[in-house]
Amino acid sequence: MIPVADFWNSTVGKKTVVAVTGTILVGYLILHMVGNLNSLFGPGGAEPRVDWYSGWLREIAEPLFPYAGVLWLARVILLGSIVIHITGVLQLNSRNRAARPSRYPARRIGRSWESGTMLVSGLLVLAFIIFHILQFTTLSITVTPLEHGAVYFNLYNAFQEWYFVVIYLAALVLVGIHLRHGIWSLVQTLGLDSPARNRGIRYGATALTLVIVIGFALVPVLFWTGVLGAPETEAAIASLAGGTA
Amino acid sequence: MKFKLEIWRQFETGEEGHFETFEVDGIDPEASFLEMLDQLNERLTGEKRRTVAFDSDCREGICGSCSLVIDDTPHGPRQVTSCQTYMRDFEDGSTIRVEPFRSTSFPVIRDLVTDRGALDRVIQAGGYTGATTGPQPEPNSMPVAPEVQERAMDAAICIGCGACVAACPNGSAMLFTGAKVTHLNLLPQGQPERANRAIAMVDQMDQEGFGGCTNFGECSRVCPQEISLDVIGMLNREYRRGRLGKRPKDPPAMRAQ
Numbered sequence: 001m002i003p004v005a006d007f008w009n010s011t012v013g014k015k016t017v018v019a020v021t022g023t024i025l026v027g028y029l030i031l032h033m034v035g036n037l038n039s040l041f042g043p044g045g046a047e048p049r050v051d052w053y054s055g056w057l058r059e060i061a062e063p064l065f066p067y068a069g070v071l072w073l074a075r076v077i078l079l080g081s082i083v084i085h086i087t088g089v090l091q092l093n094s095r096n097r098a099a100r101p102s103r104y105p106a107r108r109i110g111r112s113w114e115s116g117t118m119l120v121s122g123l124l125v126l127a128f129i130i131f132h133i134l135q136f137t138t139l140s141i142t143v144t145p146l147e148h149g150a151v152y153f154n155l156y157n158a159f160q161e162w163y164f165v166v167i168y169l170a171a172l173v174l175v176g177i178h179l180r181h182g183i184w185s186l187v188q189t190l191g192l193d194s195p196a197r198n199r200g201i202r203y204g205a206t207a208l209t210l211v212i213v214i215g216f217a218l219v220p221v222l223f224w225t226g227v228l229g230a231p232e233t234e235a236a237i238a239s240l241a242g243g244t245a
Numbered sequence: 246m247k248f249k250l251e252i253w254r255q256f257e258t259g260e261e262g263h264f265e266t267f268e269v270d271g272i273d274p275e276a277s278f279l280e281m282l283d284q285l286n287e288r289l290t291g292e293k294r295r296t297v298a299f300d301s302d303c304r305e306g307i308c309g310s311c312s313l314v315i316d317d318t319p320h321g322p323r324q325v326t327s328c329q330t331y332m333r334d335f336e337d338g339s340t341i342r343v344e345p346f347r348s349t350s351f352p353v354i355r356d357l358v359t360d361r362g363a364l365d366r367v368i369q370a371g372g373y374t375g376a377t378t379g380p381q382p383e384p385n386s387m388p389v390a391p392e393v394q395e396r397a398m399d400a401a402i403c404i405g406c407g408a409c410v411a412a413c414p415n416g417s418a419m420l421f422t423g424a425k426v427t428h429l430n431l432l433p434q435g436q437p438e439r440a441n442r443a444i445a446m447v448d449q450m451d452q453e454g455f456g457g458c459t460n461f462g463e464c465s466r467v468c469p470q471e472i473s474l475d476v477i478g479m480l481n482r483e484y485r486r487g488r489l490g491k492r493p494k495d496p497p498a499m500r501a502q
Contacts, residue, residue, distance in 0.1 A: 003488065006488070007488050009451075010447055010448060010451050010484075011417075011447070011450070011451055011455075011456070011457030011458075012419075012447045012457070012458075012480070012481060012484045012485075013484070013485075013488065014457070015457055015458065015481075016481065016484075016485055092456075092457050092459075095456055095457060096414070096415035096416065096417070096456035096457060096459070097456075098349060098454065098456075099348060099349050099350065099415060099416030099417065099454055099455055099456030100347070100348060100349060100413075100414070100415065100416035100456065101347050101348070101349065108414070108463065109318065109412060109463045109466045109467060110462070110463065110466050111414075111461035111462055111463050112461075115459065115460060115461050115462075116414075116461070118459070181460070184460070185459070185460040188460050188474070188477065188478050188481070189458075189460070189481055190481065190482075190485070191478050191479065191480075191481035191482025191483070191484075191485060192478075192482075193475065193478040194475070194478070195396070195473065195475045198475065
């Protein structure tokens with residue numbers, strides 16, 4: 001038999017794959033969060049810093065890679081990770097259900113509620129990711145004006161609406177719930193823990209979760225409260241005045 | 246003391262079970278849970294009714310035979326084996342629910358007796374060493390660092406009762422298997438089979454139909470021997486290293502004092 005198949009077919013091996021893909025996704029979240037902080041530099045006159053950053057993401061490693069090559073490579077890796085992560089989890093979950101007679105015992109003994117709701121929080125986060133891509137990547141949710149390449153303009157308009165702010169903050173809470181158990185759990189699954197390190201790992205997981213959630217939450221909150229002002233590019237001013245989307 | 250007992254009755258494997266209610270009276274608060282069941286059974290024998298079947302052996306908390314879920318908690322409220330659970334821990338006149346340990350891999354044989362042979366087969370798959378028996382070796386020929394010895398012995402105290410499986414929402418036997426792997430893989434006697442031990446035991450565990458670990462930690466909270474969740478980390482580590490063909494890291498060596 002192929003060793004890869006053996007690894008994937010065992011509960012421990014499959015969980016390890018789930019942990020590795022989870023690590024990739026957490027790593028991406030950190031990069032995404034740091035990238036987002038570019039919008040905190042404000043409208044910045046002719047070209048907002050976050051617009052420049054978005055362009056730069058597409059020009060990484062040119063001419064070694066084609067335009068947006070690295071970006072697409074990252075997207076493929078992320079999509080693959082998400083698919084493998086979810087497939088592994090669903091297969092493990094059906095196995096776990098089969099290992100246990102239904103509805104027994106009624107009493108749960110002190111597990112954290114985050115750990116008990118991983119499946120729900122994970123699937124809701126997946127739904128949010130799809131919504132988020134439709135809104136800011138494919139620019140398909142045109143409730144507020146959206147324009148290609150004008151990241152600051154798009155963010156500013158979206159987060160003037162309270163319901164978008166609520167949706168994004170709610171999604172961040174779900175991400176936080178998922179990560180608080182997930183980060184600690186992946187360390188345990190990869191066997192990187194040790195009795196001496198475990199306390200630190202638990203606190204570290206909570207701290208990293210908070211950093212990620214707060215880092216992401218800054219953007220919608222600062223736009224909504226008006227700390228980050230209206231875009232100043234000519235196209236944006238014209239667009240807002242004319243009401244074109 | 247006086248109690249109302251709701252006890253799981255099932256005549257044989259595969260038969261539909263049900264709860265039957267019994268009243269017991271005149272129970273000594275210092276009686277253990279099993280002694281209370283003995284009193285009930287003596288009465289049932291007198292009345293020529295079928296007694297309640299349950300597992301017991303040493304009755305001093307070390308054999309791992311008891312397999313009762315008392316009030317929805319494996320072994321009962323005190324995180325000790327059922328035989329070490331005393332009636333003084335229950336409120337006089339209260340209703341107590343008694344079920345067998347349940348898992349798809351632990352078929353009920355009768356009433357409160359379950360077949361936990363699945364755990365024995367996990368042991369057969371890798372929970373042994375090939376060290377020769379016979380005269381004791383000279384202790385200084387094989388030094389073991391105190392920290393290593395402590396970790397190994399903390400895992401070795403597992404009595405294999407299966408409460409971890411009964412408590413786990415996934416019906417996983419990872420705490421049991423992790424304890425055995427930690428115990429044997431840390432000590433010199435376990436080294437020859439080390440690379441393959443975790444793989445063989447995990448494969449057997451999967452074949453027996455146990456679920457996987459999602460790090461809820463409930464197993465460790467009911468374990469009468471207080472085995473730490475750390476052993477699952479160790480099992481994951483040993484399994485991954487074994488599968489990827491890396492030589493597992495040696496336990497730390499003795500240092501000169």
